[in-house]
Amino acid sequence: MTQPRDTSAQAQDEAVSITSELIRIDTSNTGEPETTVGERAAADYVAGQLEEVGYEVTRLDSGGPGRSNVFVRIEGADPSRSALLVHGHLDVVPADPTEWSVHPFSGAIQDGYIWGRGAVDMKDMVGMMLAVARRFRRDGIVPPRDLVFAFLADEEAGGAFGSQWLVKNRADLFDGVTEAVGEVGGFSITLGDDLRAYTIEIAEKGIAWMRLRVRGTAGHGSMLHDDNAVTKLSAAVGRLGEHQFPIVVTDSVRAFLNSIAALTGAEFDKDDLAGSVAKLGSFARAIGATLRDTANPTMLTAGYKANVIPSVAEAVVDCRVLPGREAAFERELDEILGPDVEREWVTHLPAVETTFDGDLVDAMTTAVVAEDPGAHTIPYMLSGGTDAKAFQDLGIRCFGFSPLRLPPDLDFSALFHGVDERVPVEAVRFGTRVLDRFLRNC
The missing domain is CATH 3.30.70.360 (Alpha-Beta Plaits)
Known part of the structure; x- marks a missing residue:
């Protein structure tokens, strides 16, 4: 008898390959229009991945050369419930190849890691988002509530051509959204022998x-x-x-x-x-x-x-x-x-702060513990900033949840905007499983 295909494994494979392919697309954002590459090539790639499995996507150019954003809305089982925004940005900070041991735009998969600029900030999460969205469409999975997937420009320079522009000019794309998840949270820190805590961002400076x-x-x-x-x-x-x-x-x-x-x-x-x-x-x-x-x-x-x-x-x-x-x-x-x-x-841009409670936090915790029994979720504040700063203006409650199970000896925070930025392959596979489970039960 032919065994049914393990679509979970396929989604995990896709998350790894998509992350690598996205890193190869240079989307460097210097903050200056004349030297910023723009996100259009990456946005075209994202839209193609979604359209390939049958989604109707919305593409928006937000006023600058090559500054593109992509949206898709997945209808949920209960239209009376509010929607959840799942967001990731397509731009990255610049990188000097002479400082790296692996070319920053190679997307190389070696030594158990995916290497390159954006590997952790945040093309890994974009890869996981795309892989899960594609699986939902292929397998006919209907989430419990509407999901709005947003792939955004210009986060690394404050969002003037991304989240800030969208909130001011296309707030209709966020109709019904009351909660959001994005960067930077959901990654593990090891506190002792086999004691892992997964940080969920509830605030940022x-x-x-x-x-x-x-x-x-x-x-x-x-x-x-x-x-x-x-x-x-x-x-x-x-x-x-x-x-x-x-x-x-x-x-x-x-x-x-x-x-x-x-x-x-x-x-x-x-x-x-x-x-x-x-x-x-x-x-x-x-x-x-x-x-x-x-x-x-x-x-x-x-x-x-x-x-x-x-x-x-x-x-x-x-x-x-x-x-x-x-x-x-x-x-x-x-x-x-x-x-x-x-x-x-x-x-x-203002600070963001919410509380560590509610059904969405419970769903995050349940999804993490299902994949890592004995794990704990804890709240924390991000010292940096994200697109949540724009979304809170719409009254959206924002969390950082890009799940990754990390090796205890990896200095993860040093990789953000750092040289030799990389993410473990197994962490991306783990995160895809957690995100899939979370979005089925959010």
């Missing part, structure tokens, strides 16, 4: 990219100058870069710490919270960044010739602000920078 500008007196480089814009800016940037903002324990961070304490018995000394968190291993860097606001200088611009004192010097600073800290953060900035430094927001 606000993004505030800031330009600083100092004006001075132009002149000849050989003269004495007491009004040098470069000197004044350098001093201000130095003060800001060395400043440590106060520790503030938000509700979501407290929930994370309480969860870890309950699982491991660890104690978090309120008088040395940063030191206590540092004991969490490689994940400590990510959690430590959620204890306080940060302001990291990233770019400096001044002058046009070695012997000319410029009249203007500028810097760009990447600020990440905790929920509820916006006003206090700005007051602190003014005190650090002083009156001679002009500042303006290049990108200013």
Whole structure:
């Protein structure tokens, strides 16, 4: 007798191959229109994968060259229920091939990993989304509620040509949506021998990219100058870069710490919270960044010739602000920078925070535990930002859930925007099984 084909195994295989193929499509987003590649080739690939199995897709170009988004809505069994948004972005940050041991746009599958820019941020999740959507269509699987799959542009530069544009111009695509899942969560951290916790993102810091500008007196480089814009800016940037903002324990961070304490018995000394968190291993860097606001200088611009004192010097600073800290953060900035430094927001997106409860959280937990018995799900705050910042404007409750079971020795957080970005093949296969189970029971 012919055995029925294992369509679960097929979906897992497809998730791996699709992730690799997506990585080969360069969608580098520099944040500057003239050097950004755009997402159109990847969007065409995504649409083709969906249309191949019979979906009708919606493609939207969002105002910039090659800035494309793809949507498909899968009807659920109960039209009276609200819809769930499942979103992933198609763009990636740039990568310098000379720094990598494997070419960043090769999508190489070797040594048990899928390699390349976007492997974890976030073409792995896009691959899993496509594989599950294709399986649902092939096998006639009807989810319990409507699912809106969104494949988006421009997340890496704040979403002006992706989520932000869509929310402002095509809010109808999100009709009936009350909850969403996307990056960055659902990945495992190992807390002890065979003790794994899967982090579900319930909050993320606000993004505030800031330009600083100092004006001075132009002149000849050989003269004495007491009004040098470069000197004044350098001093201000130095003060800001060395400043440590106060520790503030938000509700979501407290929930994370309480969860870890309950699982491991660890104690978090309120008088040395940063030191206590540092004991969490490689994940400590990510959690430590959620204890306080940060302001990291990233770019400096001044002058046009070695012997000319410029009249203007500028810097760009990447600020990440905790929920509820916006006003206090700005007051602190003014005190650090002083009156001679002009500042303006290049990108200013709010923090996101929800609670770790409800039927959707239960469905995530059930799906993870079914594939990894004995696993635990815990809430946490992301120090970065996602497209959730746009979707919360529509009243959508957002979570990060891109499930991966990771090796205990893998420094996962270092791979985001890092050199030799890669994702374990078995983690993608695991995540596909979990996502499939979750979307059948959400």
